[in-house]
Amino acid sequence: MSKEELDARSMKAILAIASAWYDQMKSGEIPSISLPTRTKYNIEYDDASEVWKYGDKESLRTAASAKSATHLLKMAYVIGFVKQQLKENRSSTLREMYYISEGWKRAKFAAQDESNFLVEDLEIISDVPREGFHLRPEEDGASIYGPIRIREQTRRGLKTIHCQDDVGGAGYSIPNNVENIEFVDHDAKFVIAMETGGMYDRLIENGFDEEYNAVLLHLKGQPARSTRRMLNRISQTWNIPICVFTDGDPWSYRIYASVAYGAIKSAHLSELLATPKAQFLGLQPSDIRDYNLPSDKLSEKDVEALHAELTDPRFATDYWKRQINLQLELGLKSEQQAFAARGLDFVTKKYLPARLSEMGVI
Amino acid sequence: MSAKKKLLEYLRYTSVGNPHARFRVELDDETFTFERVSQEVIACPVAIQPHPHGIEFGQLKRMAAASDEKLADFLINGFSRVGKKTAQEMCDRAGLKATVKVNGLPAEELKNLLAAMQEIAVPAPPTTQCLSPIGEDLIRRGLDKEFQMDFVAARTRPSSVYSGHPFVVETAIGYGGRLPPEGNALILRFANRVPLMYQQGACAITECIANVNWKSYNISQQGLPLGPVLILVHVASTNVPFTSESKDAIAGIPEIEKEIVLALQELGRELKTFLSRRDRNKLAEDRARAVCAVIPELAAKVSEIVEKPLVDTSPIEGRLMRKLIAKKWTKDGNVTIEVNNYTGADTELSVYDISADTAAGANMPPAFSTEMDGQYTKVWKVAVPKQTVWRVTYPGKGGGMLDIRGTEDSKKVVVDLDV
Secondary structure (H helix, E strand, C coil), rough: CHHHHHHHHHHHHHHHHHHHHHHHCCCCCCCCCEEEECCCHHEEEEECEEEEEEECCEEECCCCHHHHHHHHHHHHHHHHHHHHHHHCCEEEEEHHHHHHHHHHHHHHCCCCHHHHHHHHHHHHHHHCHHHHHHHEEECCCCCCCCCEEEEEECCCEEEEEEECCCCCCCCCCCCCCCHHHHEEEEECEEEEEEEHHHHHHHHHHHHHHHHHHHEEEEECCCCCCHHHHHHHHHHHHCCEEEECCCCCHHHHHHHHHHCCCCCCCCCHHHHHCCCCCCCEECCCHHHHCCCCCEEEECCCCHHHHHHHHHHHHCCCCHHHHHHHHHHHCCCCCCCCHHHHHCCCCCCHHHHHHHHHHHHCCC | CCCCHHHHHHHHHHHHEEEEEEEEEEEEEEEEEECCCCCCCCCCCCCCCCCCHHCCCCHHHHHHHHHEEEHHHHHHHCCCCHHHHHHHHHHHHHHCCCCHEEEEEEHHHHHHHHHHHHHCCCCCCCCCCCCCCCCHHHHHHHHHHCCCEEEEEEEECCEEEECEEEECCCEEEEECCCCCCEEECEEEECCCCCCCCCCCCHHHHHHHHHHHHHHHHHHCEEEEEEECCEEEEEEEEEECCCCCCCCCCCCCCHHHHHHHHHEEEEEEHHHHHHHHHHHHHHHHHHHHHHHHHHHHHHHHHHHHHCCCCCCCHHHHHHHHHEEEEEEEEEEEEEEEHHHHHHECCCCEEEEEEECCCCCCCCCCCCCCEECCEEEEEEEEEEEEECCCEEEEEEEECCCEEEEEEEHHHHHHEEEEECC
């Protein structure tokens, strides 16, 4: 979709929301809006697109209490703000919008979280990603390194970049708007997306990308939207395997879940952001046992999180049930960099080749 | 005087326990007056004879020594609820002749007599005239006078008896107002109208209060109830069972404890009703604010976005609330006050507007206006027929406060749109 088309679509969508309220008030009704309930109990697997999306549970917000009315008022101000941005062809970050809201009196945001949440609400109602509202996330995209060639429409013109030859040692920085990237060609067998920068640097330093024609990607913890969109587009465009390599603890499994199945918070965009073909590489609880890795005891919070995952529909597979129950049994967790205990080359010479061939990737 | 604060506290509590009395105190050249709330003289308690079940050996010995009666007559005349038949039973049980003179009885035989008096069943003593309860109405008024609270309820339990001593329990609960909003509840303990100031922790009253489950009355609790709560407990008895000679704390007597807990539970239920009604009102007020303040703003913003004429939200207001709605707002250096009568009745009202504005140049001058410390109180007397709007505009800065009088609180909503 071109930028003009997206702009037109967003303008139409937000005006539709405002018009609906206008008509409600005109006919003497209390303005209201209905939204899907955004909890793990209201996400469903969509067979066609193979991702998790919101179910049909909806909650209705009517302006009949001060709290809900103020919420609607804030939304109206955001819509007004977005309309102005679209008209003037400007953009701002979510944080900037938060500061701009200082002048909105009663409609001003109490915290950044509130404005983020509200923009997500708007995305869901209008079915337009926030890029369409000219709102940029604060988060910077992560880096990618490997034998791929892309073409990016930058503010300084069209640039073609090879993500090994044309970039520095830290790789190519994924821009906020991945829609501006064209995927030219590649020589890659698979992608490894890593949670920590230490592991990303280790694989670059050990030349893992050249040896195995691998694309290395740094997720930077819970991945930003642009990072997830990048993985989604690589998978869609080139159809190469995507492997996710994280720490071996409950929080890291959620990183994998958000890459593969979509995050609960952004389930309305799962089709764009999730990569259903992504596979979990590690660190598996069974690796802690099999490789006898240095480990820490699970904290109470960890155990709680593991139990929560057992009821999360995204983890309702035999593989995950087995791994999570094994971890609860062991009572241990390990970081991916714990492989360094066996020497700096162990992960690239032994663990990854063994695990990747077990997964059938190489 | 170093103990002045405690002393005044004592007097204040005494005034609550004796609301029929007015007293004036001069302390350090300062005069403090505690007014009475009732002009009626309280009924004097009538002395009754001791009850055979509530007597101790020393007292029996003194009474016997001072009497020149025969044993049976001594029992009948000296004790309450003892008749001929009961007296004879006691004599038989003690192994004494009914005709023997009591002042000649040796200690050993008096002991047998005392034991016999405890064993024979005797009806409970009369309780109505020998005690001096404050009364529910006077407790409420006394508390109202000394503590400004949003809610006060009092309960006088039916009188009862423990070990031959008549007693009556009275309790009161106050909530909100000027009570400190946090910390333990304020506890006022009285024994025969005398405030107990010390050893709160050792007192059976405190224990009873802690044993009530306040959470079920929507009051938070950590041992004692917490928050803006006042609890008064008065134990009136012919013999208040103190824990020690200092008379600071009441001992744990099961009969008394049971009465205290029952009275507190009754009042707790009343308090709960008050609190839930108040919360409901709060909810209604919240809704009113939303409709009156936020929805017009939403309408303005939405109309601006869709580039259509400003949508009128008053039908929504009228539909949601069949009330009198007073609004005040400031725009372009002009203050506007508007009263919408969405009720089904014509109403006459006084509109009070207190702010730094004089309202000079108002399109409808106020009925009168007074000044105090730079704040002008302006009053308009208006008649607002049902389903109509009254409006006044004057140049000014707004702020201050707005109120309408002449209608029930539940029928009016006042909103300052500038806030």
